[in-house]
Amino acid sequence: MPAEVREMCGVFGIFGHDKAAMLTKLGLFALQHRGQESAGITSSDGTRLYTHKGMGLVSEVFDGSTEATLIGESAIGHVRYSTTGSSNITNAQPLVVRYARGELAIAHNGNLVNAPTLRRSLEADGSIFQTTMDTEVVAHLIAKEGKLDFVSALQASLQRVRGAYALLFLSLRCLVAVRDPFGIRPLSLGKLGEAWVVASETCAFDAVGAEFVRDVLPGEAIVFGPTGMSAIQLLPRNPARLCSFEYIYFARPDSDLDGINVHSARKRMGRALARDYPVDADLVVGVPDSSISAASGFAEEAGIPYEMGLVKNKYVGRTFIQPEQRLRDASVRLKLNPLRRVVDGKRVVLVDDSIVRGTTMKRIVCLLREAGAREVHVRVSSPPYKYSCYYGIDTSSQSELVAALMSVEDIRRAVNADSLCYLSESALASSIGREPGQLCTACFSGGYPVPVADGEGKYALE
Amino acid sequence: MPAEVREMCGVFGIFGHDKAAMLTKLGLFALQHRGQESAGITSSDGTRLYTHKGMGLVSEVFDGSTEATLIGESAIGHVRYSTTGSSNITNAQPLVVRYARGELAIAHNGNLVNAPTLRRSLEADGSIFQTTMDTEVVAHLIAKEGKLDFVSALQASLQRVRGAYALLFLSLRCLVAVRDPFGIRPLSLGKLGEAWVVASETCAFDAVGAEFVRDVLPGEAIVFGPTGMSAIQLLPRNPARLCSFEYIYFARPDSDLDGINVHSARKRMGRALARDYPVDADLVVGVPDSSISAASGFAEEAGIPYEMGLVKNKYVGRTFIQPEQRLRDASVRLKLNPLRRVVDGKRVVLVDDSIVRGTTMKRIVCLLREAGAREVHVRVSSPPYKYSCYYGIDTSSQSELVAALMSVEDIRRAVNADSLCYLSESALASSIGREPGQLCTACFSGGYPVPVADGEGKYALE
């Protein structure tokens, strides 16, 4: 339950359906876990683009009547992550621009590592920027390629860009979906009757009743237009290295990423943990909601009963703030309550998907001990999180990552666990069903598939 | 997952703490599952009462600054259930009245079966009513007993009342908590330092860091006042018959009701189902969130893997409405998505806590079959729901209860299950850890512990 990790965004697009905006709203609903800060949809009826976006959840931004004003048979939508503070309507997506070829809307999940460099270069040429989003850089690059047709301009632009992304473009007549050359961010293709759909995760296809067709390939562009669908290898196609953290934490358990079901992968991670780091215990508890699958896998493999040792209050939202120092403890308990009758006197295996700063884990172990747990053995279904992500996951800087600063034994002591074991990188890969080199595991290994720019790394203009 | 069943309310009170209103807010947060329609708090500083109430969730009604205006060292709070339509600020609680003895606030969970009769009698005597709540009847009765001290007036009033209730009263100097003579609705007593707390469920004690002391006894009043706490057997004390549906569905798994943990009871219900109605299957799936405990109990007892076969979208709230007929199916999928990779080709045991109208169950079985389930065996962790509740649970009228209209075999056919079995009443009782006569099971057996009034039964003035 790494509250300190934040996924950037989710994208959804549909082409050729008379309820395009309505279905995009449904798709965004299914992708809501990927971003709760803002939501937006742009549609096209062939004569102009229609956009509505706002701060908040999809259900807050689109109230039932709003999407009815987004007419047309194609649409793209976007949900954006939640941060504290600098959230801003200006940065809500889709980004809509007018340029020489007309109107263009862009929805983007990911991060461009060389965006600051490109931005400075564009500014030196007289460009103006109205947002702090990488996406605006892409729009400028495309507009600069004025002599080329759109797909060629897109190709020329993306050749200058380095990073991880799933990008959707909507013009009056076309929808284009592109995935980065390493396939770090997920993007899938589906079909709903005659209409085509694309989405960050397949759970969005289920939400609209679409069928999964295939995943978009690394470096591939899928173009939907008046003459139908065509797939173009826009950029060099590298061996896929999908973000392993999508499997570990971000994606919904009912999504299949590059052909692998997320819940099943998590369960295998839990099983691997149980095999590699067995422990004599009375029950297995998962941190809700993201670690339930791994915990049940651990329990099954170890033959130890799985129990609901922690109950999450689903009504405690992001806005709940507790002003008084002395009420803080109560506030923690509000969100997560240990089940005293279940854990009292017991030796507990606590399964979580990751430890970022360590503060949450420390509190949970403390809660379990207060509830009477005799022993608390922590099992983490991922390797130690040591390196910052530059590909679209907004974690803290490396100086805040506990595994970058301490040994496992020191972390164990810090969180006050009786034992602490992390899943190995190779066990992670095999649990997912890949070779180690077939995933992005930069946050664990420091092996960044896309070089990170000039020592500065993460793009943080604001 | 009976969306058709609605619990009435939750109550919380605290006496003798300088953060009374703030802690009441935390307590209501923990009880939010018992009512999402409205929330309210009344506090007392010994000179007057302070009240704030509004429509919506606790976090919407109390924004952090509001509760700061509710000064004083004692407070009571209330959350009210959500319905479609007639929800109304007039019916939000606490109900605050001024009468001969000064100000009085009342918070109420439950239902009085003879309220219409009492109301007519009071009206005939010249009383006026401003709400449609039973609670207003209680206020009138107390005010009429002008010559008696408050506790005696309360006793005289409650002797005229028949029903199921947990009632909290707050005057300038006292807080009184009363539980109905059969203890049908739950009410527990706790302690937070020197302060006393009462709540519908013990999870609210955990939320404020209070310790459980004991449950309030049937017919007992606990009086907190300037001279301390005293317990009075206000009404005849019958053998306790706590509502069995609190264990089956309403209460939070981390609450202990009359000494029994809800999660553990549910797990035993699942185990009993597995023993009594075994089935040859590949996996066990529970309907989230309320049936997870029972499903995992079934899986453990049967030795069949428990799987996350259905994923719930936690962002789909009560306000999501789908206008278009042809998008309805998508709307169902939005809320609950089957995990195709898990259920495809499998024989599934589907555990749910109850079947009320049958429509939800039919849709879930259909979703699983569409996802490839080869067989779907439904196991319900409660007996057939055949009789309307008159004690505070707002189900549909009996004519809408599918088990009142059809045989089990007919229901099985209607929901398109391969098999369908219900937990027996005796297994239910033993799973909870009681004798059959020690619970209210009126909705299953028709045996109403408190006689239901004059053939009309349920009070429905509006």
Next chain:
Amino acid sequence: MPAEVREMCGVFGIFGHDKAAMLTKLGLFALQHRGQESAGITSSDGTRLYTHKGMGLVSEVFDGSTEATLIGESAIGHVRYSTTGSSNITNAQPLVVRYARGELAIAHNGNLVNAPTLRRSLEADGSIFQTTMDTEVVAHLIAKEGKLDFVSALQASLQRVRGAYALLFLSLRCLVAVRDPFGIRPLSLGKLGEAWVVASETCAFDAVGAEFVRDVLPGEAIVFGPTGMSAIQLLPRNPARLCSFEYIYFARPDSDLDGINVHSARKRMGRALARDYPVDADLVVGVPDSSISAASGFAEEAGIPYEMGLVKNKYVGRTFIQPEQRLRDASVRLKLNPLRRVVDGKRVVLVDDSIVRGTTMKRIVCLLREAGAREVHVRVSSPPYKYSCYYGIDTSSQSELVAALMSVEDIRRAVNADSLCYLSESALASSIGREPGQLCTACFSGGYPVPVADGEGKYALE
């Protein structure tokens, strides 16, 4: 421009029109100046009452769709005054109660001087109160008269009540309008096609396109029911003594009260001032908006040009609060700006309708002097305001009324005027077109037509 004086309320009713609620909304719009704190409408379709009320302006409470839910052919509506602080949805009207005869809604403009006494007596008999409004006392009294028909019960109840009021009652089948025995608060009767309308002011008739029929007489009840309209002299009919402050300040200039147009009366007050207290000056300025009529009357009579010497910012609403001490002056200027080019170097006659505490007048004189006015002669179109009103106008207590504390000369010095003259009581009466005894001038003379209760006077339970 006495910001320190607050009128209580405005009422509107309609009987026998298929757009009853919609027209009531229009009527309340026209009466909005009488109260901006809350608004509410209750309608009847003969089977039940429908109510919607809320805090804020009519346009905020009724958004176009809300009034559509208030079905039926009769309705009453209410707007309530704005105060700082204790404003509260509980006190919004119409007050709706259920009692032996069914449902009853009440809308009330005015004040009952013996309400506290009646309330204590009712409480002693076991009654409960949920609001702090006089109106609730009336509802109790009516309900107590259970054996009588409604009109008789109303008569018996109002015989026990002392005060000033315009009261509207709506039951399932009838609408009843009553005016107090001295006619202190205004109430008029009109007709719109076949439908009957009643309103606090005739401007509401214009708003709905109704024709004025006559004013309701002191002590008279007008009953609209299935058998048509009937007028009943419910209480002793005293010689009318309409509140003179309605003419001076409250009522809209386009309203006719008891047959006299408000604008014209104000203009005559200005003329009388000019005749009685002439002054050698260059221009006449009225304090907007309420003193424009009197100022133009003064200018015409005196033959001095009337000028727009003060401009009011119509966008500065009640919620504009200036936190910083040093920005206060700017805040005053925001609301009222002197027209420097007009007043610079000039001798100004400043006409205002009244001086309550004197603080506003002091600031305005100061503004004019800063803008270059050489002399400022204040002329007030009413006598010195010396006595608190107990009949529905919520002024400050007598200890805050500057004219109760100081001589006219002292006030002149305090507000820094070159001269200060008040209209005499007899000139006020003749300007309105009445004999002195035909108006309520209690706030000027202390001659209260209805005796004020037991030395405590104003009812202030909260």
Next chain:
Amino acid sequence: MPAEVREMCGVFGIFGHDKAAMLTKLGLFALQHRGQESAGITSSDGTRLYTHKGMGLVSEVFDGSTEATLIGESAIGHVRYSTTGSSNITNAQPLVVRYARGELAIAHNGNLVNAPTLRRSLEADGSIFQTTMDTEVVAHLIAKEGKLDFVSALQASLQRVRGAYALLFLSLRCLVAVRDPFGIRPLSLGKLGEAWVVASETCAFDAVGAEFVRDVLPGEAIVFGPTGMSAIQLLPRNPARLCSFEYIYFARPDSDLDGINVHSARKRMGRALARDYPVDADLVVGVPDSSISAASGFAEEAGIPYEMGLVKNKYVGRTFIQPEQRLRDASVRLKLNPLRRVVDGKRVVLVDDSIVRGTTMKRIVCLLREAGAREVHVRVSSPPYKYSCYYGIDTSSQSELVAALMSVEDIRRAVNADSLCYLSESALASSIGREPGQLCTACFSGGYPVPVADGEGKYALE
């Protein structure tokens, strides 16, 4: 009362005050009449810009706490006009961009006639646009002049632009105010202690307690920076031709534009009307609020009493919509009510400031006749409005301007007046106190001081 005419915007800036944003809010309050659709403020603390903008009135967008987050000692603010439909947060100002020189905020009142041409040219060079505002064109032009210092870049950019404007620019360290070469849009300079202020109208200076210094000259730029204030004749300085409609309708009566008080000018227009088009009548009525000054001027000159013959309901806002056809008439009356007792049987001179489409005037004449007016003589305090404005006033297209389509006699008949006279252009100019060539009167004469682009004229991309 030309509801069909809409002024674009108002601007306010302050440099060197520690309450910059707070005072900008006060300034915008005073300019609220120039735009009610959106409001925004950008401040600078020397290290970055802070912006808040939103839809609605200043009091809705800035709630007291918002402006506290806009730190720094310089700020610019903007209010934007209200339209039906295409209002959009994207078009709210200030527009904030990042470019090679850093951050820049722009607030703009006016219109650029060659914006579409410039835009196409910029797009051809690869620029992208995110709004439909002219202002964005200016931002692009400035950014393109990368080698020049800011003021030189501004000069080079504005040399390419044709139109009418008051422009405010805020960078980290400087605030620049520019007025178009003909001074068509107003812009004044003031001083508040050590701080400098600029505003569309001087009433904003009064609101913040600033003193008027002088008007910005045509083509002049005033630069406020770390080294103080400097005035630069940035563009050729033409003889001033301030928009005559500012005097006639837009500006607040307490503002002085280019040294002339608006109220006084309007009063002289009314006097001129009375001299040039006398009429035998009983009273003079002005259409509130904008025609009150002219009407009182007419009354004084003609020796006919000025009367409040029409009362405006100040609570009827822009959002009041009347769905039902049969309630439309009531809706008109809601906003404007004739004073029957004043006009009944009388010969009325009705003074209005302009007639655009004629529909409003027709309704008002009709209201007066229904209220009993024997004759209605319309006097318009401006010449016939025949030509569309391309300089920032969003009137209807020429095909909707009644004076472009009909003779005066035909209009008289259409609005059902007994007589109809317009002020002549020369009388207009002399009333204002200018020679005819010293004002922009394009809407009356078709003589556009700035050539309107290529036959297409008005810029209407959206």
